[in-house]
Amino acid sequence: MASKQISILAKNVFHRAANSSKKTAFQAFSSKTNVSTKTRRKLPDDGITLSKFIASQQPEMSQNEEENLGPVPTSTPLDLYKEEEPLTMKFHLKTYGCQMNVSDSDIIRSILLDEKNNSIQFEETQEEMDADVLLTNTCAIRENAEQKVWHRLKELRAHDSKNPLEKIALVNEEEKKTRYGKKKANKRKRIIGVLGCMAERLKEDMFRDGTADLIVGPDAYRDLPRLINALAPKPTGNTGQQDNQESLKMYEMPQLERALNVELSFDETYADINPVRANPDDVSAFVSVMRGCNNMCSYCVVPFTRGRERSRELESIVREARILFEEENVKEICLLGQNVNSYHDKSESAILARPAVENENSENKRGSYRAGYNMSNDGFSNMFKLRGGAGYYFVDLVEAISDISPELRVRFTSPHPKDYPPELLSLMAERHNVCNHLHMPAQSGSSTVLERMRRGYTREAYLNLIDDVKTLIPDVAISSDFITGFCGETEEEHQDTLSLMDHVAYDQAFMFAYSMRGKTHANRTMEDDVPEDVKSRRLQEVISMFRTRVQERNDEMEVGKLRLVLVEGEAKKKKEGKIRWGGRTDQNKRITFDYKKCWTEENIQPVLSALNQSYPSNPMMRSDLLYQLATSPKVEVQSGDYAVVQVDEARGHVLTGKLLWRASQSMFSEMGLDENSLGLFGSY
Ligand code: SAH
Ligand code: SF4
Ligand code: F3S
Numbered sequence: 203m204a205s206k207q208i209s210i211l212a213k214n215v216f217h218r219a220a221n222s223s224k225k226t227a228f229q230a231f232s233s234k235t236n237v238s239t240k241t242r243r244k245l246p247d248d249g250i251t252l253s254k255f256i257a258s259q260q261p262e263m264s265q266n267e268e269e270n271l272g273p274v275p276t277s278t279p280l281d282l283y284k285e286e287e288p289l290t291m292k293f294h295l296k297t298y299g300c301q302m303n304v305s306d307s308d309i310i311r312s313i314l315l316d317e318k319n320n321s322i323q324f325e326e327t328q329e330e331m332d333a334d335v336l337l338t339n340t341c342a343i344r345e346n347a348e349q350k351v352w353h354r355l356k357e358l359r360a361h362d363s364k365n366p367l368e369k370i371a372l373v374n375e376e377e378k379k380t381r382y383g384k385k386k387a388n389k390r391k392r393i394i395g396v397l398g399c400m401a402e403r404l405k406e407d408m409f410r411d412g413t414a415d416l417i418v419g420p421d422a423y424r425d426l427p428r429l430i431n432a433l434a435p436k437p438t439g440n441t442g443q444q445d446n447q448e449s450l451k452m453y454e455m456p457q458l459e460r461a462l463n464v465e466l467s468f469d470e471t472y473a474d475i476n477p478v479r480a481n482p483d484d485v486s487a488f489v490s491v492m493r494g495c496n497n498m499c500s501y502c503v504v505p506f507t508r509g510r511e512r513s514r515e516l517e518s519i520v521r522e523a524r525i526l527f528e529e530e531n532v533k534e535i536c537l538l539g540q541n542v543n544s545y546h547d548k549s550e551s552a553i554l555a556r557p558a559v560e561n562e563n564s565e566n567k568r569g570s571y572r573a574g575y576n577m578s579n580d581g582f583s584n585m586f587k588l589r590g591g592a593g594y595y596f597v598d599l600v601e602a603i604s605d606i607s608p609e610l611r612v613r614f615t616s617p618h619p620k621d622y623p624p625e626l627l628s629l630m631a632e633r634h635n636v637c638n639h640l641h642m643p644a645q646s647g648s649s650t651v652l653e654r655m656r657r658g659y660t661r662e663a664y665l666n667l668i669d670d671v672k673t674l675i676p677d678v679a680i681s682s683d684f685i686t687g688f689c690g691e692t693e694e695e696h697q698d699t700l701s702l703m704d705h706v707a708y709d710q711a712f713m714f715a716y717s718m719r720g721k722t723h724a725n726r727t728m729e730d731d732v733p734e735d736v737k738s739r740r741l742q743e744v745i746s747m748f749r750t751r752v753q754e755r756n757d758e759m760e761v762g763k764l765r766l767v768l769v770e771g772e773a774k775k776k777k778e779g780k781i782r783w784g785g786r787t788d789q790n791k792r793i794t795f796d797y798k799k800c801w802t803e804e805n806i807q808p809v810l811s812a813l814n815q816s817y818p819s820n821p822m823m824r825s826d827l828l829y830q831l832a833t834s835p836k837v838e839v840q841s842g843d844y845a846v847v848q849v850d851e852a853r854g855h856v857l858t859g860k861l862l863w864r865a866s867q868s869m870f871s872e873m874g875l876d877e878n879s880l881g882l883f884g885s886y
Contacts, residue, residue, distance in 0.1 A: 293314055295326065295339065303339050305489075306397075308478055312475050313475060314426060322427070334392055335393040338395070351400055355394060372452070394416070395426075398420055402506070403720070405419075417464060418463050420508055420509075421465060421466050421509060422464065422465055438454055440452045473518045487536070489523055500654060515549045515551070535612055538616075547594040548593040549593070556592055556594055577620050581664075601633075622642075627670065634867055635867055638677050638678045639788070640671055646684065647699035685714050687740055687741070690728065690731060699744060704751060708748060709790075713741060752855045756857065766788055766865060769845050783797045791855060803863060805831055807873065844870070846862045
């Protein structure tokens, strides 16, 4: 029986690979999973479908018997299967890495929880020790990210070896001996699965030291239920006896000992999957819009772990965002992609809606983007040459999401500086609900390092873009990523990074010491020649430059300002016993404030506009209005509300402030308030 099941699995993988690389997928499954040659049997070559094949293996049953037995698991001998319900397995999912991984974990959760076709049903557990399947969604961006995962896997396996879930007997004693030997035969192991970028990078090497049973890459998550099913020993409902007469629960032999699917895809976007969010009460949600990266920066492993760029259809993204806003109290959508602003929907409907037309000389940039592709400015180039043509671009997508409601905020990450065309910047300036925050990962401030990194821009082009952004979008916050100690980085080149940071004064920065990654261009052609202590010293200098400048900038730009904050809920830190709440400003800065009742915009708005017109010439009217305001009822803000908060202090990039009133995005932007408006209240 078991060998038939393995053939089915192999054939199924082969079918799924038909659109891209048959050979790779088949090899991935069969040769890289330690499936014995005995198990690599072929199905009858008659084009039989999987479901028909399974059905043909089941004995004939009367209608009644079928009802009593419930769904028939394909891998369990019928005479041994006593349970009516499918087996329930608990999975625990831990996520490392970037937001794309967080968003992928929501997809993985959805795939497992929605699983209907197997003999297993899945339930999620937050308790690691309560899980039958331990899944770790991993990151491969730097060596230390991988070290964390190795450490975790080893700890889990070591814990399980000392504390087997239970002692069991396996039905097929003969097979048990050949597969496991005597030692492991009586322990039921938990399935340890490695997902994500590290799984994709290391593939079968992740089976090293027996720390993992299951390896699944970022484009193969649909295959998870089937692979877990094949690895799961299933209880038969019977008990058996060991040599010493101890009575043991009997398990069927799992079909496979190890399983792997690391096939990358040209078109997988999981567009039809409804992500199950880890925290459904969160007022902001990630929506994945594109996957993969074509840029091939010389230091970066992402193109190898995530594959080629592909974009999800605009309509399906808008549909998901609308449901989140209308039905799930989500007030902020963060569009996600490894190169989010390289988004290009080339589907049939997108091409029909935005055909490519020649209007290169158009004066009107805002209208001209529909002709095709524009880059940030003349100093930027694409490493990947095949860009352009008909279809929807990122600006269309941002526009469409911001059209859903003026009360829905739109953000995006992680962008590349090359894809900020003028029309995108204008849209951001025009729309109050497209947040005034741009991530502009510079990586280095030295043109020679940028060239070695293959970033496709110079320091000058980057600085010109920053100038354009600051001119077009007043009040904009800019963040960046930096790498110190890249191959061949001299002290002078490092100083260029410091001077760039000094000049731009970033509002947020993510800074890393360079870590050489296998397969990358740098790995093949350059030497990782900056000593570790120099990398770390430079990193400290970069961090300290960021901290000094962000403090100065926030003291100057934020303190005293009125900011519209999306209230997230109770903040972790409590100050002097008072409850602190927190949220984020339009500029994506975290801000906390004391929780108290506050006025609403409806109370405030008439008073402010009357005061604006009549103060100080009519003091009587002013005091009447303020009395009216003072006696109007106050409300409690909830998470998901917008509120006006006045910033009173900045500690680095984190702000604290005073809660003033509950607001809406549209009215706040129409009121055009600044810190001076508060003077109108006088002592109130
Ligand atoms: N697509 C994004 C970046 C994704 S990776 C972009 O182009 O900006 C996130 C960040 O990790 C990068 O911006 C870079 O600063 C850092 N990073 C990537 N590879 C690295 C490496 N090999 N060593 C150190 N940092 C690295
Ligand atoms: Fe990596 Fe460069 Fe792609 Fe960003 S753009 S993911 S840094 S290769
Ligand atoms: Fe890491 Fe993969 Fe994201 S390498 S940064 S989890 S795309």
